[in-house]
Each structure stands twice: as structure tokens, then as C-alpha cells.
Amino acid sequence: MENVSSVERGRSAANRFAAFAWAVLVVNIAVILWGAYVRATGSGAGCGSHWPLCNGEVIPRSPRAETLIEFTHRATSGLALLLVVALFFWARRIYPRGRIVRRAATASLIFMLAEALIGAGLVLFELVAHDRSLARALSLAAHLVNTFLLLAAMALTAWWAQVDGEFRWLYNRIVAAILAVGLVGMILVGMSGAVAALGDTLFPADSLREGLLQDVSPAAHFLVRLRVLHPLLAVSIGVYLLFVAGALAFWRKERSVRRLARAVLSLLAIQIGAGVINLILLAPVWLQLVHLLLADLLWVTLVLLSASALTRVGDRPQLDARSRP
Structure with a gap:
């Protein structure tokens, strides 16, 4: 007892x-x-x-x-x-x-x-x-x-x-490499997004047409010219993650993996839509915050999906404060 x-x-x-x-x-x-x-x-x-x-x-x-x-x-x-x-x-x-x-x-x-x-x-x-x-x-x-x-x-x-158990890593190099590419890709998308948001703040455009002309103008500030990288990276990595999450949702039997994979798919769809609206509306502050919130949620969900796909849960060891150093 x-x-x-x-x-x-x-x-x-x-x-x-x-x-x-x-x-x-x-x-x-x-x-x-x-x-x-x-x-x-x-x-x-x-x-x-x-x-x-x-x-x-x-x-x-x-x-x-x-x-x-x-x-x-x-x-x-x-x-x-x-x-x-x-x-x-x-x-x-x-x-x-x-x-x-x-x-x-x-x-x-x-x-x-x-x-x-x-x-x-x-x-x-x-x-x-x-x-x-x-x-x-x-x-x-x-x-x-x-x-x-x-x-x-x-x-x-x-x-x-x-989780009621201790984690053990599954050494599946192929799955680990595929997920690592997705995680690094998300970081690159985030970095380009931070630079693009700075460009939108410092060099606001009065119309979508004016903003697009600024992006391709050789005389534009480098922050403006770099803005185009964000949508290109976002679409490329987004398509990659759609395939990865879709495959995990279909092939893996673990409930946590499937649930997180479906969450990644849902957040990706919402985030892409928010990005398009953000571009059309010329990046209003409120929508920038929504876009960032979705990016943070997508990143966290992708991290948890990766951890869930690469680990197995065993028995939970007893927690006893007296054994702490």
C-alpha cells in the first residue's frame, strides 16, 4: 500500500x-x-x-x-x-x-x-x-x-x-532525417518571416501593386527585396510538411502521432490562408499578430509530432523526492 x-x-x-x-x-x-x-x-x-x-x-x-x-x-x-x-x-x-x-x-x-x-x-x-x-x-x-x-x-x-511513462528514442534514421528537414525548414520560414515583417513595418506600401513593384525594384532597400523570400520558402516548406504530416497520419498507428499530424495539416491550411490575406491586406498589425500566433502554434505542434513519432512510451519510474541530488 x-x-x-x-x-x-x-x-x-x-x-x-x-x-x-x-x-x-x-x-x-x-x-x-x-x-x-x-x-x-x-x-x-x-x-x-x-x-x-x-x-x-x-x-x-x-x-x-x-x-x-x-x-x-x-x-x-x-x-x-x-x-x-x-x-x-x-x-x-x-x-x-x-x-x-x-x-x-x-x-x-x-x-x-x-x-x-x-x-x-x-x-x-x-x-x-x-x-x-x-x-x-x-x-x-x-x-x-x-x-x-x-x-x-x-x-x-x-x-x-x-505522459504516463518514460520515453525511449526510436532510432529510425529515415524518419528522423525527414522530420529534421521539416523542422529546419520551419526555422528558415520563421527567419524570413521576421525579416519580411520588419520590411513591411519600415516600408509600408499603399497598394498590393505598389508593394510588388517595390519587391522587384533594384533601387529598393534590401529589407524590401528580401520580402519575396518569405512566401517562396513558406510555400515550399508548407508543401513538404503537407506530405510528411499526411504520410504520418496515414501510416502510423499511434493515436498521438495521428492526432498531431492532423493538427499540423489543419494549421498549415489555416496559416497559408492567413498569409495570403496578410499579403492582400498589406500586413495590418492585427493580422501580423494572428499570422505569428499561427506560426508559433504550427511550430510547437510540429515539434511535438516529431517527438511523438520518434519515441516510445514505457513504464513510468516512481518519483521520489528523497532520491534527488
């Missing part, structure tokens, strides 16, 4: 941890969307070149709208950091050394700290607001890569924590 009770307590602790991990993921996606709103509204310099203070103050007095937008982003980012720190220590509290959930939580903290450093660098080097430099474009692309890795680590932390 004592062993059964101990197992039940361990499962209850794991379920609570999983719920918290999912909540942390949701909070971070919200913070990411607000960060995109900061960029889209040109509010990145709302706190000046000061960090972590805002215009040299802890709490800005008589702030402008841009300052409120940027300060809100910093405050929510700080909250998100604290939540990830709590996730890290909680994972160490209930999972023994070597467990994959604990490793994913550690990766979440590492990428979260990197996220904060990249954001600070953008502010301190004044790569915000109306800056049109190559350094800003590269920094935003790097920011996107780290953001995707952060979301992947947090999603895997929650996913692996909620």
Missing part, C-alpha cells in the same frame, strides 16, 4: 507540473505576440536605450504610448522569466537526474536567458524603432531562432511530463 500511495503521489506531482508547464508556454506565447506588437508599432525605443530600466527609471512617470507598450513588454517578459525559473527548479525537485523532462526544463531556462540577452542587446545597441540596418535584420532572425527553440523546449517539457 505504501508503494502504491507513493506512485500515486508521484503521478499527481507530475500532473501538476505538466499543467504548470503548459501555462508557462501559453504565457510565453502571449509575451512573444506582444513583442511583435512592439516592433509593428515602432515602440521598441519607448524606453530609450536604457535596459533594464525604462528611460532611466524603474517605473516611468508620465509615459508616452510607446513607452507604455515597451514597458508592458519588459514587465511581462520579466514575469515569463520568473515562471521559467520556477519551472526549472520544480523539475529538479520532482524528477531524478537524467530524466528527459528535467533536461527539457533546463533547456527552457537556457533559451529564456538567451532571449532576455538578445532583447537587451537590441535595446542597448538601438536596433529598434526605425533602424533599417543589416545588424537589426540579422538580430531579429537570430531572435526568431532562439524563440522557436525556447517554445520547443517548453512544449517538450509539458508534453513529456504529462
Whole structure:
């Protein structure tokens, strides 16, 4: 009876941890969307070149709208950091050394700290607001890569924590290579999307025709000329992922793999439609945020599909806090 009770307590602790991990993921996606709103509204310099203070103050007095937008982003980012720190220590509290959930939580903290450093660098080097430099474009692309890795680590932390069993990797090199291409492709699409969104913000067009002419003009700024890469990459990788997810949904018998594959197919269809509408409507801010939200959800779902397709669930080992280092 004592062993059964101990197992039940361990499962209850794991379920609570999983719920918290999912909540942390949701909070971070919200913070990411607000960060995109900061960029889209040109509010990145709302706190000046000061960090972590805002215009040299802890709490800005008589702030402008841009300052409120940027300060809100910093405050929510700080909250998100604290939540990830709590996730890290909680994972160490209930999972023994070597467990994959604990490793994913550690990766979440590492990428979260990197996220904060990249954001600070953008502010301190004044790569915000109306800056049109190559350094800003590269920094935003790097920011996107780290953001995707952060979301992947947090999603895997929650996913692996909620399953009643330990994971064992399936060493299917062909499936792993196919999924790796899709994941790398999604990262490239995201990077091109970040640069395209920056170009749309800094060089808005009055009509679809004017925007297309800007894209092919040799005299246009490099941020404008790079915009065409995003739809080309999005369509190419989108078609690839349609085949991959469709094949997994058809051939694999595991319920989780089929469910996630169907979710990827649905999100792909919605995202492609949102991208077309975004192009036609000349990228309004609200639609940019919807487009980014769909991209984040698609990325997280694809990561979970890859993890589910490449792992097998075995028996859950007992969780016992006394065995922690």
C-alpha cells in the first residue's frame, strides 16, 4: 500500500507540473505576440536605450504610448522569466537526474536567458524603432531562432511530463532525417518571416501593386527585396510538411502521432490562408499578430509530432523526492 500511495503521489506531482508547464508556454506565447506588437508599432525605443530600466527609471512617470507598450513588454517578459525559473527548479525537485523532462526544463531556462540577452542587446545597441540596418535584420532572425527553440523546449517539457511513462528514442534514421528537414525548414520560414515583417513595418506600401513593384525594384532597400523570400520558402516548406504530416497520419498507428499530424495539416491550411490575406491586406498589425500566433502554434505542434513519432512510451519510474541530488 505504501508503494502504491507513493506512485500515486508521484503521478499527481507530475500532473501538476505538466499543467504548470503548459501555462508557462501559453504565457510565453502571449509575451512573444506582444513583442511583435512592439516592433509593428515602432515602440521598441519607448524606453530609450536604457535596459533594464525604462528611460532611466524603474517605473516611468508620465509615459508616452510607446513607452507604455515597451514597458508592458519588459514587465511581462520579466514575469515569463520568473515562471521559467520556477519551472526549472520544480523539475529538479520532482524528477531524478537524467530524466528527459528535467533536461527539457533546463533547456527552457537556457533559451529564456538567451532571449532576455538578445532583447537587451537590441535595446542597448538601438536596433529598434526605425533602424533599417543589416545588424537589426540579422538580430531579429537570430531572435526568431532562439524563440522557436525556447517554445520547443517548453512544449517538450509539458508534453513529456504529462505522459504516463518514460520515453525511449526510436532510432529510425529515415524518419528522423525527414522530420529534421521539416523542422529546419520551419526555422528558415520563421527567419524570413521576421525579416519580411520588419520590411513591411519600415516600408509600408499603399497598394498590393505598389508593394510588388517595390519587391522587384533594384533601387529598393534590401529589407524590401528580401520580402519575396518569405512566401517562396513558406510555400515550399508548407508543401513538404503537407506530405510528411499526411504520410504520418496515414501510416502510423499511434493515436498521438495521428492526432498531431492532423493538427499540423489543419494549421498549415489555416496559416497559408492567413498569409495570403496578410499579403492582400498589406500586413495590418492585427493580422501580423494572428499570422505569428499561427506560426508559433504550427511550430510547437510540429515539434511535438516529431517527438511523438520518434519515441516510445514505457513504464513510468516512481518519483521520489528523497532520491534527488
